[in-house]
Amino acid sequence: MKGSMQKESQLVFWLFLLPALFAFIMVMVIPFFMGAFYAFTNWSSSAKLDGGLKFIGLKNFIDSFKDPAFIYSFGLTGVYTLLSMVTVNLIAFALALLVTSKLKLKNIYRAGFFIPNLIGGLILGYIWQFIFNNAIPALGKVIPFLSALADPQNLMLSKNTTAIIAMVIVSTWQYAGYIMMIYIAAIENVPEELHEAAKIDGANSWMRLRMITLPMVAQAFTVTMFLTLVFSFKQFDVNVSLTSGGPSTMLMNKPILGTELLALNIYNTAFISNNLAMGQARAVIFFIVLAIISLIQVYVNKKKEIEL
Amino acid sequence: MKKLVLALMAVLAVVALTACGGQKSGKTLTLMQNKPEIDAQLKAYAAEWGKKNNVTVVIKSIGGTSGGMGPQLKADYAAGDMPDIFAFDGLEAYKEWEGVILDLSNEPWVSKTSVAFKYNGKVYGFPVAVEGWGMAYNADLLAKAGIDPKTLNNYEAYKAAFEKLNAMKKELGIDSVVSMAASVEMGWVTAHHNFNSLLSNGLPYGDLSVVNDLLAGKVDEQRLSEYADWVELLFKYADKTVLLTGNYDAQVGAFAAGKAVFLHQGNWVDPNMKTANVTFKMAFAPHGSMKQVTDGIFVAAPSFYAINKDSKNLALAKKFLNDFVETPEGNNYMVKEALMIPAFSNITLNPEGQLSKSVQEWASAGKVYSWNQYYFTGDFRDKILTPIYNQFAAGKISKSQFVALMKKAFEENAKK
Numbered sequence: 186m187k188g189s190m191q192k193e194s195q196l197v198f199w200l201f202l203l204p205a206l207f208a209f210i211m212v213m214v215i216p217f218f219m220g221a222f223y224a225f226t227n228w229s230s231s232a233k234l235d236g237g238l239k240f241i242g243l244k245n246f247i248d249s250f251k252d253p254a255f256i257y258s259f260g261l262t263g264v265y266t267l268l269s270m271v272t273v274n275l276i277a278f279a280l281a282l283l284v285t286s287k288l289k290l291k292n293i294y295r296a297g298f299f300i301p302n303l304i305g306g307l308i309l310g311y312i313w314q315f316i317f318n319n320a321i322p323a324l325g326k327v328i329p330f331l332s333a334l335a336d337p338q339n340l341m342l343s344k345n346t347t348a349i350i351a352m353v354i355v356s357t358w359q360y361a362g363y364i365m366m367i368y369i370a371a372i373e374n375v376p377e378e379l380h381e382a383a384k385i386d387g388a389n390s391w392m393r394l395r396m397i398t399l400p401m402v403a404q405a406f407t408v409t410m411f412l413t414l415v416f417s418f419k420q421f422d423v424n425v426s427l428t429s430g431g432p433s434t435m436l437m438n439k440p441i442l443g444t445e446l447l448a449l450n451i452y453n454t455a456f457i458s459n460n461l462a463m464g465q466a467r468a469v470i471f472f473i474v475l476a477i478i479s480l481i482q483v484y485v486n487k488k489k490e491i492e493l
Numbered sequence: 494m495k496k497l498v499l500a501l502m503a504v505l506a507v508v509a510l511t512a513c514g515g516q517k518s519g520k521t522l523t524l525m526q527n528k529p530e531i532d533a534q535l536k537a538y539a540a541e542w543g544k545k546n547n548v549t550v551v552i553k554s555i556g557g558t559s560g561g562m563g564p565q566l567k568a569d570y571a572a573g574d575m576p577d578i579f580a581f582d583g584l585e586a587y588k589e590w591e592g593v594i595l596d597l598s599n600e601p602w603v604s605k606t607s608v609a610f611k612y613n614g615k616v617y618g619f620p621v622a623v624e625g626w627g628m629a630y631n632a633d634l635l636a637k638a639g640i641d642p643k644t645l646n647n648y649e650a651y652k653a654a655f656e657k658l659n660a661m662k663k664e665l666g667i668d669s670v671v672s673m674a675a676s677v678e679m680g681w682v683t684a685h686h687n688f689n690s691l692l693s694n695g696l697p698y699g700d701l702s703v704v705n706d707l708l709a710g711k712v713d714e715q716r717l718s719e720y721a722d723w724v725e726l727l728f729k730y731a732d733k734t735v736l737l738t739g740n741y742d743a744q745v746g747a748f749a750a751g752k753a754v755f756l757h758q759g760n761w762v763d764p765n766m767k768t769a770n771v772t773f774k775m776a777f778a779p780h781g782s783m784k785q786v787t788d789g790i791f792v793a794a795p796s797f798y799a800i801n802k803d804s805k806n807l808a809l810a811k812k813f814l815n816d817f818v819e820t821p822e823g824n825n826y827m828v829k830e831a832l833m834i835p836a837f838s839n840i841t842l843n844p845e846g847q848l849s850k851s852v853q854e855w856a857s858a859g860k861v862y863s864w865n866q867y868y869f870t871g872d873f874r875d876k877i878l879t880p881i882y883n884q885f886a887a888g889k890i891s892k893s894q895f896v897a898l899m900k901k902a903f904e905e906n907a908k909k
Contacts, residue, residue, distance in 0.1 A: 230567040232592030254876070318738045337733035342676075343887065431677025432737065432887060433880030440880035440890075440898060442677060456564040458872035459589065 224466035229459065245466035254441040255467065257434075258450040261349070265446060266417040268353045269360075273413045274406075277361040281368030282394075295369070299362035306359065310426025313355045317341045342427070345434045345443025352444065355423050360416060364409045371405035372398060407486035414482055418475050421448040447471055520548045522806050522813060523576040525566060527796055528621070529556035530764060531831040538826040542816065548809055563871075566590075577804040578813065580621065580796045583867025587612060587799075594618075595800040600811060602818040605837045608794040618797025619814045622833035625852035625861070626686055626759030627777035627790030634658075634665050634754045634773070642778050646788050648723055651781035655730045658754050665754070669732035672753035674744040675886035676737060680879030682744070682757060683886075685866050687727070688878060689791055690782035691720045692865035704868045710907025712900045716783075721896050723782040727757065728886045736886050763832055763846025776851040779860075789860035792852055794836055869906075877902050 224246070227239045249255050280298050284291045301309070318340065325334030333339055341351040379397050388396065424430070424446050430453070434443035445453065451471060455464025522543070526535070532554035539550035553576065555562040562580065569575055570593075581587055587594065587610065598616045603609060610618025628645070635642055638661055640654050658670045675683045692704050706713065728736060732753065735743050748756035749769040756762070766775075777790050800810045817823040818837050827835050828842040834849050834856075835842070844850060855861060866874065881902065885895045 229589075230571045231589045232570065232594075233589060234591045314740070318734070318743070322734065337737065340734065340738050343733075343737040429676070429678040431880075431883060433677060433883035435884065435889070440877075440884045442876070442880055453876065456567070457875050459563070459870070460872075461567070 220465050221469055223462055224469045226462055228462040228465070230461050231459075241462075245463045246470065249463060249467050249470065253436045253439050254445065255450060255454075257436050257441055258445050258447050261444070262418060262420075262447040265349060265352065265420065266414060268349075269356050269417040269420075270410065270413045272353055272357045273360045273364055273417075274409055276357055277364035277409070278368050280361060280365045281372055282398075284365070285369055285372045295366075298365055301359050301361075302363040304359070306422030307426045309355060309359055310423045313351070313358075313423075314342065314427055317351055343432060345432050348428050348432060348444045352420070352423060352427060355427060356417065356420060359423070360413065364413060367405050367409050367412075368402065371402035375401040403486075403490045407483060407490060410482055410486055411479060414479055415475065418478070419448055420446050421452070424449045425452075520806060520809070521551055522548050522578070522809050523551045523553065524578040524798070524813070525553040525555065525562065525569075525576040526580040526621070526798070527554070527556055527562045527582070528580075529554045530761065531833070534826065534830040538822070538830065541822065542813065546809065546812070548806070550813070563589075575801050575803065577801050577806055577810045578798050579801065581610075581618065581799055582796045583610075583864075584612070585867055585870050587617065590799065593802050595802045595804075595807070597800065597811075597814075600815060602815055602837060605818060605839050608836050610794070610797040610799075618794075618799055619817075620794035620836035621796045621798060622794065622827065622831075623792060623836045623852065623856065624759050624761060624795045624834065625777065625790050625792035625855065626757075627779055627855075628671075628781075629748065629756040629758060629762070629775055629848055630778055631748070631751065631754050632774035632776060634667070634751070637665060638754075642776065645778040645781065647786045648719065648726070648781045648784050651723075652726060655726060659730055666751065667754060668747065668752040669735070670730035670753065671727055671755040671757065672744050672747040673727050673731035673736055673757045674739050674741070675728065675731075675882050676739065677879055677883055678740055679744065680875050680882070683882035684874040684878035686759070686791075687724065687757065687882075688869075688874065689864055689866045690723065690780045691717065692868075693791065693862045694780055694782045695785060695787040696862065698861055698863050700863070701865065701868070704865045707903050708868065708907060710904045712903050714896075714900070717899060718896055719784055720782050721892050721899075723780070724882070724885065724895070725892050726781075731886075760834065760846060760848040760852045763844075763848050766846065766848070775847050777848060777855065787862070789862050790852070790855050791864055792856050792861040793864040795864075873902075873906050877906070 225240060225242060227235075227241050229235075280294075284295050284298070288294065304312075322335045322337075322340065325331045325336070337343065341347045375398055379401075380393055383393050383397060424444065428444045430442035430445035430449055432443050433440050435441070442453075447467075448471070451464050451467045454467060455461045524535075524539070532552065535554070536552045539552050543550040553565070555565050563586075566575075566579060575593065579590075581590060581594075594617050596615050596617065597603065597609075597619065600616070600619075602619065603616050606620055608620045608623060609616045610620070628651075630642055630645075632642065638658055640657065644650050645654060655670050658665065658667075662668075673682070692707070693700070696703065703713065703716065732739075732747060735747055739747075745756065745758060745762050745765050746769070747753045748758075748762075749766055749771050751773065760777075779787050779790055781787070798814055800807065800814070804810055817827060818839065824835065824840050824842055827833050828840065828844055832844055832846055832849065834844050834853055844853065878899075881890075881895065881898045884890045884898075885892075890898065
């Protein structure tokens with residue numbers, strides 16, 4: 186009798202899991218392995234008269250690493266991820282501290298900081314393109330003190346170095362509110378007694394932040410670091426709409442797109458260069474690298490949690 | 494409990510199966526095209542046509558550079574859901590879809606056009622329209638500056654005119670002489686359209702000698718260096734903000750607002766001019782990419798409709814294309830609604846836009862040069878050439894470096 190009850194509850198468990206599992210297998214697992222397979226072929230998903238699918242071994246992977254644009258995208262994505270992880274987390278944490286303090290209208294601020302996250306990245310990119318190209322120079326023309334902003338030489342999107350900074354600004358604006366919410370939850374979970382006790386012992390607010398709040402929210406850091414790392418590494422939509430990969434720059438005496446992050450490089454390889462199989466190979470590399478980096482990150486962050 | 498679970502399972506299975514099956518009631522004809530600017534007009538026409546022919550016509554419009562429609566078409570192909578009719582832009586795209594494109598050589602409209610897409614003597618593409626580009630000029634501003642647009646037909650003439658106009662900036666109320674865009678996003682202006690000056694300017698219509706030489710890695714240095722002078726001239730007298738960061742709206746808007754005398758675009762900007770309520774006179778002048786006189790602009794069919802060989806509605810698809818040419822409604826749609834220049838000789842309607850009229854005038858005078866940029870891959874134009882133009886526009890490389898990089902690009906392309 187007991188055994189059949191257990192069997193039944195197991196069955197129910199699997200049945201409840203089934204819809205999600207079905208969707209997961211259909212749209213994640215199967216395409217993942219099909220994609221990994223295509224990476225080793227000359228697949229083009231078009232009606233070319235070239236004799237169909239052929240197995241070509243590691244050629245797509247080797248050619249990818251010979252392409253300066255791909256190498257450049259790799260390095261650039263690393264730099265971009267680092268920059269945006271730092272700025273998003275710093276600003277999100279500062280905002281979270283702000284809206285958990287005794288502030289009037291703090292709920293309105295919370296909602297306000299969160300709203301940019303609800304706007305799609307593509308639209309955001311076009312809005313900020315307008316801000317960088319039109320609004321900021323217009324400001325420079327009106328205010329004499331800021332006249333340098335009106336100089337076309339100083340447009341942020343006209344140079345690849347500053348265009349990357351512009352992307353960091355936009356993604357910070359987009360994600361800081363979201364990450365802030367996670368920090369708020371963590372900060373509000375810090376027991377008030379600890380702060381009170383520390384206050385009685387004469388700790389000022391900086392010391393309380395450093396010795397109480399920061400260690401107590403270490404768990405949140407694991408989550409936020411992971412999220413920002415993955416978001417930034419996979420950045421695509423803002424990249425497309427804000428810069429389209431431009432302006433150009435030179436690498437190894439070859440002009441290449443100067444702000445083309447990995448995801449955009451994969452897309453361009455697949456659909457502009459019409460080389461879907463090589464795009465797929467790059468996507469596999471992308472997956473492996475991102476998986477390794479994020480595993481390391483979670484491991485390091487978790488260690489900090491345990492030490493407390 | 495068990496029964497409840499089973500019932501849930503059954504419901505789930507039914508939902509999943511029907512969702513996968515999709516609806517197959519009534520006939521549908523699907524057309525995928527790459528001109529979002531005519532999307533509304535085409536949809537309206539197709540709805541009317543569908544009613545008469547008892548079929549639902551689905552129009553999918555996806556625009557942009559060579560990456561625009563391609564991904565969607567490939568996704569649909571992989572999913573076994575190819576449209577019945579789809580647009581393609583030239584030889585490279587044709588080769589991509591060679592296996593499914595139907596031979597249209599025996600269609601009645603073939604004899605009425607000279608710009609259908611042909612390959613190995615057979616017709617595979619229905620020309621959507623005729624389009625042209627040159628240097629669009631603001632005739633009022635040129636008259637004010639005392640420059641006769643008829644004299645603008647080689648490098649020296651343009652150089653003198655640009656210098657004169659540049660000196661009169663305040664009087665004319667302009668920001669710059671030319672409205673030119675060279676950002677990566679606008680790579681289709683530099684690496685597609687402007688690039689074509691190198692390939693076909695001054696040559697007989699359809700002459701592929703320069704294209705074939707360049708594809709083989711043989712570079713005519715004289716032609717390339719004259720072309721580089723022309724590119725430098727355009728970049729030098731362009732508004733730097735528009736040049737380096739402007740998008741289509743910024744580039745066309747500067748011309749429409751009278752802030753630039755010339756615009757490096759084609760007659761597809763007519764609808765934009767209409768919405769901007771432009772009142773000044775405008776027309777096209779030839780490109781000045783050579784020392785010799787090149788008296789003509791670049792005119793061709795920008796894209797073609799192909800019929801999917803595996804379509805279940807072949808007869809309907811053929812009729813849909815033919816009715817553009819043979820019925821007054823079809824003619825009216827092409828010329829009056831979509832504001833296109835028709836590619837067929839039997840159509841008597843004339844387009845309203847000033848620049849479209851100008852293209853028609855050049856074409857009827859026979860002063861036209863071909864579009865040869867499609868003989869180079871999208872990869873070569875968008876990923877190799879676009880950054881070179883962008884570097885030159887930003888002043889990061891000199892003219893001689895530009896020439897050297899272009900030469901190297903052709904040589905490396907030939908080795909692939």
